[in-house]
Amino acid sequence: MGGRCLPMLKQIALMKIKLFFLFALSLAIWAGCQTGPSRELPPEEREQYLRKGQDITKDVAVIMSTALTKSLNDGGVGRAAQYCSFMAIPLIDTLAVRSGVSIRRTSTKLRNAKNDTPTERELAVLNQYAQQKAAGQELQPIAELIDPQTVAYYQPILVQPLCLNCHGIPGETLTDADYDVIKYLYPQDEAIGYNLDDLRGIWSMTMPRKQIQ
Ligand code: HEC
Incomplete structure (x- = not known):
């Protein structure tokens, strides 16, 4: 047994x-x-990329506002419109190349659907910011990994008085004559109807990770 x-x-x-x-x-x-x-990202690195992203968008925003204001004063919306296509501004190209960064803007309501359509992740970030804004929360920039070598940076773009000239409410903050120019240039335009301090879109950058390490 x-x-x-x-x-x-x-x-x-x-x-x-x-x-x-x-x-x-x-x-x-x-x-x-x-x-x-x-x-x-590890917290210390995250801080570094947040700072770097903010430095760049600050420079770019100043360059753009200056160019937009100047050409609005010189020749109205018709002449100024091209300056919101910010790659038309050589200074910004140079700035991005110098820092090894790729930079673009995107939104849920687009004027230029050809260049600015959001990726899946950008759309998720846009929706997250929209929800936070609706809940009255402060919107914070985001730095995160795309892959071990690449960092993504997102930052909300809020509507300032200058922007209403071309993204405002037709017949109110955006004149009918100016809206005609915009519709002529961008027949598919959706980027109107904004009020001051609305979420217009996001800055979206990719940065090589090794550079800072
Ligand atoms: C003189 C008119 C004008 C002014 C002022 C203006 N924009 Fe624009 N905006 C445009 C045009 C035209 C485009 C499309 C550019 C292109 O072809 O890439 C655009 C595109 C954008 C986009 C890219 C997403 C999209 O809809 O295609 C964002 C974001 C944006 N504008 C935000 C702003 C903000 C923020 C301000 C104020 C600081 C502003 N704009 C002021 C005319 C203007």
């Missing part, structure tokens, strides 16, 4: 070990699926 029982006990013990490994393996797979690839 004892002679037949021993191999069976061994087999049971072996099965237990196999089952344990199977369980551990599925637990590891489950945990892996739960976390996914993390977008989070």
